[in-house]
Amino acid sequence: MKKALIVGVNDYAPIGLGGPDLNGCINDARDMANTLVICGFAPAQIRILTNQNATRPNILNYLKTLVSNSVKGDSIVFYYSGHGTRVANIGADLEIDGMDEAICPHDYSTAGVIRDDDFKAIFSKLKAGVNLEVIFDCCHSGTVTRALDLGLNLDMSFEKARFIPPMLEDEFYMTYASEISASKNSKKQSMTRALVPVADLNHTLWAASKDSQVSMEGSMSGQIRGYFTYHFCKILRATNGDIVRKTLDKQVSMALSAMGAAQINQTESLTAEFSQKIFL
Template sequence: MKKALIVGINDYAPIGYGGPDLNGCVNDARDMANTLVICGFSPAKIKILTNQNATRANILNYLKSMISTSVKGDSLVFYYSGHGTRVANIGSDLELDGLDEAICPHDYANNGVIRDDDFKTVLSKLKAGVNMEVIFDCCYSGTGTRKLDLGLEADLLNETARYIPPMLEDEFYLTYASEMEVSKSSKKSTVLTKALVPVAGMNHTLWAAAKDNQVSMEGNISGQIRGYFTYHFCKILRATNGSIVRKTLDKQVAIALAAMGAAQINQTESITAEFSQKIFT
């Protein structure tokens, strides 16, 4: 059975004008849902959460439910389009253990972000023999946000980065991360930015819209605001009815992003064997 949870957030709390809103994420969610139907997913098995429904609790609860009810042979998709950020991971000893990537639910300002550690905990429950694609169209690094004044031509001035700047304490650690390596004799690992999940032993495939030192952009494509990564990802899936191996999909998305002059390069992470297999299998 094929099941999906799709999240798209344009409207951040407070509801209506006032939050750090985006414009293309609900369009992305709609395109992803329709594309998955073309790829063999039943509409009844696709759960969509947008705007005020995409709370931290709802996202985690629906994701946990989808994973816990899956059985060997199922194919799952979790898709997120919205803001991303970075937060410091402070241990119980009040020492810095690392820097976590995070996504920003509709209510993140009051109820917090969803960290990569939260996802690791949920994904650790994935049963053997269950395929899962995790797809993120958001930013995971602050380094690229300082380069947004690009002097763009008028038709590209609607570009927006899907990124929430870190709070001061988090930005401080992020700025000095490369200088804060812990000695090899220490039990703590090197303090560097982490991938969403480790590649070694991964039980799913991660599709990221940009590398961890880049921002993920949205802008006007044929009169509609879209995430650049999602637009091309879905376009290629529809053209192939989802019958495409992962490394080919990854390459074709990268070529399409480069052709449009996007300042981001998609990144796909999984165990080696998965790259030569078809997506959703």
């Protein structure tokens, strides 16, 4: 069985004007849901959470249910479109242990963000034989991005980065993250785009940008869209989802490059998974 949880957040608390709102994430969520139907997902097996429904408890509870109820042979998808950020990972001994990437639910300002550690805890319970695709169209760090040269046919007035600036304490540690990592003899993260093989990873991660970049949204074909999701879904629809991961990754990368996007997508999985078809 094919099942999915799709999350899109334009409206950040408080409801209505006032939060760090975005414009293209609901369009992204709609496109992803419709694209998955074309790729063989039954509409009844697709759960969508948007805006005020996309709270931290809701996202975590529905994701836990999606993972726990899946059995060998299932193909499941978790998709998120919205703001991202980075936060300091501070241990019980108050030592800094690197930076966590995080997504921002609708109520992040009161309930908190959802860290990569939260996802790891859920995904660790994934049963053997279940295929999981994790797709993030959000920013993974706070470096400055250049304006995009999208050509005369695209309206740049709506362009926006999907990034929540970190709090001062997180920003400070992020600034010195490389020194902290070096002092702990941690592995350096790749700063170049690639299919990144990760040993023992039990899912495939599709990231809209590298860790050092922000992900952008802007006007595409008359709608505000996340640039990554727009091309990702367009390619999936054109192939009905009958495409191997490394080909999908390459075609999305080429599409982003052709439009002059400042972001570079990155895909992580087991080496063998790159040559296999998505959703199988």
